[in-house]
Amino acid sequence: MTDIRARQRKIRNFSIIAHIDHGKSTLADRILEYTGALTSREMQEQVLDQMDLERERGITIKLQAVALTYRADDGEEYLLNLIDTPGHVDFTYEVSRSLAACEGALLVVDAAQGIEAQTLANVYLALDNDLEILPVINKIDLPSADPDRVKQEVEDVIGLDTSNAVLASAKAGIGIKEILEQVVQSVPAPAGDPDQPLKALIFDSHYDPYKGVIVYVRVVDGKIKSGSKIKMMATDKTFEVIEVGAFKPRMTIVDELNVGDVGFIVAGIRHVGDTQVGDTVTDAKKPTAEPLPGYRKINPMVYCGLYPIETSDYVDLREALEKLQLNDASLSFEPETSSALGFGFRCGFLGLLHMDVIQERIEREFNIPLITTAPSVIYHVTLTNGEMIQIDNPSNYPEVGRIDYVEEPYVKAAIIVPNDYVGTIMELCQNKRGEYVNMEYLDTTRVTITYEIPLSEIVYDFFDQLKSSTKGYASFDYELSGYRQSNLAKMDILLNGEQVDALSFIVHRDRAYNRGRIICEKLRELIPRQMFEVPIQASVGTKVVARETVKAMRKNVLAKCYGGDISRKRKLLEKQKEGKKRMKQVGNVEVPQEAFMAVLKIDD
Numbered sequence: 001m002t003d004i005r006a007r008q009r010k011i012r013n014f015s016i017i018a019h020i021d022h023g024k025s026t027l028a029d030r031i032l033e034y035t036g037a038l039t040s041r042e043m044q045e046q047v048l049d050q051m052d053l054e055r056e057r058g059i060t061i062k063l064q065a066v067a068l069t070y071r072a073d074d075g076e077e078y079l080l081n082l083i084d085t086p087g088h089v090d091f092t093y094e095v096s097r098s099l100a101a102c103e104g105a106l107l108v109v110d111a112a113q114g115i116e117a118q119t120l121a122n123v124y125l126a127l128d129n130d131l132e133i134l135p136v137i138n139k140i141d142l143p144s145a146d147p148d149r150v151k152q153e154v155e156d157v158i159g160l161d162t163s164n165a166v167l168a169s170a171k172a173g174i175g176i177k178e179i180l181e182q183v184v185q186s187v188p189a190p191a192g193d194p195d196q197p198l199k200a201l202i203f204d205s206h207y208d209p210y211k212g213v214i215v216y217v218r219v220v221d222g223k224i225k226s227g228s229k230i231k232m233m234a235t236d237k238t239f240e241v242i243e244v245g246a247f248k249p250r251m252t253i254v255d256e257l258n259v260g261d262v263g264f265i266v267a268g269i270r271h272v273g274d275t276q277v278g279d280t281v282t283d284a285k286k287p288t289a290e291p292l293p294g295y296r297k298i299n300p301m302v303y304c305g306l307y308p309i310e311t312s313d314y315v316d317l318r319e320a321l322e323k324l325q326l327n328d329a330s331l332s333f334e335p336e337t338s339s340a341l342g343f344g345f346r347c348g349f350l351g352l353l354h355m356d357v358i359q360e361r362i363e364r365e366f367n368i369p370l371i372t373t374a375p376s377v378i379y380h381v382t383l384t385n386g387e388m389i390q391i392d393n394p395s396n397y398p399e400v401g402r403i404d405y406v407e408e409p410y411v412k413a414a415i416i417v418p419n420d421y422v423g424t425i426m427e428l429c430q431n432k433r434g435e436y437v438n439m440e441y442l443d444t445t446r447v448t449i450t451y452e453i454p455l456s457e458i459v460y461d462f463f464d465q466l467k468s469s470t471k472g473y474a475s476f477d478y479e480l481s482g483y484r485q486s487n488l489a490k491m492d493i494l495l496n497g498e499q500v501d502a503l504s505f506i507v508h509r510d511r512a513y514n515r516g517r518i519i520c521e522k523l524r525e526l527i528p529r530q531m532f533e534v535p536i537q538a539s540v541g542t543k544v545v546a547r548e549t550v551k552a553m554r555k556n557v558l559a560k561c562y563g564g565d566i567s568r569k570r571k572l573l574e575k576q577k578e579g580k581k582r583m584k585q586v587g588n589v590e591v592p593q594e595a596f597m598a599v600l601k602i603d604d
């Protein structure tokens, strides 16, 4: 037992937190390289971000962990567990759980950019988890770097002492050793008790086709080894452990995981849902009395319909969603039918980025072209009989006569911008039905502006507009702040007199006229001319608020072929067929795929 305690004192569990692009992954790579966990040839690929899509978009979606050994200046060898965190607002809960598995965090701040919105959001999460925060000022090699200003900003805004902050360049490999020495000296060793019953935090999981769900854990008390019977406290499911292991950085089987360790468990678990992030694993025979604090079930915030363009892809689409769900318990889906689009799925996501990622993976990895309907938040509709129903699909919106009142989710949005853009940001937020909360100066050049904004407005094109109206200088973060009563209505779109269910959306009544008009115009541009005239109408209830018309046209590509060359004729026909692939027949109108997303791209 003394061995275990001695070992425990040499463990350091830490994370790296940063705003997107401030250099978290690059620093992680450098640390892996420095500690010899990987050869430089292996380093050519960034190891911590594994999915293609992640690398392409330069963002971290799934968190990972890696165990490193480091001989410090004091001559002792330490076991450093570096736990990676996702870098985007959609995944706040996952960030928070991986931080809960650590005792310390490196706070990476770009020496040229300074503090940004996610720097603050992540610092708050680290403080909530009582972590020792070690500031690292990165990218000091940049000509525009101003480390002194950024250090001052970290002191003033976050209140951290920066006298020991490491000035680093992850790219040039400067400051890496100093960072590791600080981790060893300042991050506390794990505090748990090896003699208590097993208590381990699940901070991630992934599905392996042969082994089932592999659960990533941090052991807080006790130990775990193969043959142990374990219980998941939130789901009350029990399993027998088949193997345990560590991330070295490849997954390596070990005899047991002890107090303070970070590693994985294989226990023949078939459903990711049985092993939710944040849950506590304990000994099934000798359970701990209390689970670890802070577990909450994560629920999707944004819903949309996913439909295969080719009806024959329906079964493949279901299989693709099932496969993706194996690795992503926060993705939800159920079958739905649309009279316009046929058979598809209503899918729930943590946020817009999550939605984009899933959609892209289906198209790319599974090769299924999709039509996506406009995203919707969850509305709380209280009926005249007093019952409250939750609506995530405009098609299910009740008749006006049955509705007493409707509430919609609001978020608290914190936006950091240079002073010059304050007016622009306020105008944008006001346009999005935002309510001003406050404004604080970060330093003499930048402010944090806080607004309460309906989530549905953020879900549309808020982020793009924010970036384009501030030349990319604004950064932004939000959290759900609750439900509020709102004057909402369902808007329907009619093509050639027929309502297209997949184009309906919920809108604030004050905006209904404007949105209706813009969408009709947009659809007129997107829908190609057909053999007959196609009227486009937007209506709220029975009242038509806008109307446009697509004029009729006869398009005969073969007319150009002067008879004769049959192969040329066939080529043309095939080309025309290709062009049609991305079209959907709605009633007797052909509607291009983009039309279903058109409701998204409206600035009013």
Ligand SMILES: Nc1nc2c(ncn2[C@@H]2O[C@H](COP(=O)(O)OP(=O)(O)OP(=O)(O)O)[C@@H](O)[C@H]2O)c(=O)[nH]1
Residues within 6 Å of the ligand: 018, 019, 020, 021, 022, 023, 024, 025, 026, 027, 058, 059, 060, 086, 087, 138, 139, 140, 141, 142, 168, 169, 170, 171, 172
């Ligand atoms: N000049 C310079 N560039 C750096 C340094 N560290 C990282 N970068 C660059 O900054 C960009 C972003 O770095 P990443 O490591 O991908 O940033 P990240 O914080 O991991 O981003 P996410 O994975 O999206 O959270 C890359 O182009 C890096 O090459 C540095 O010390 N100096």
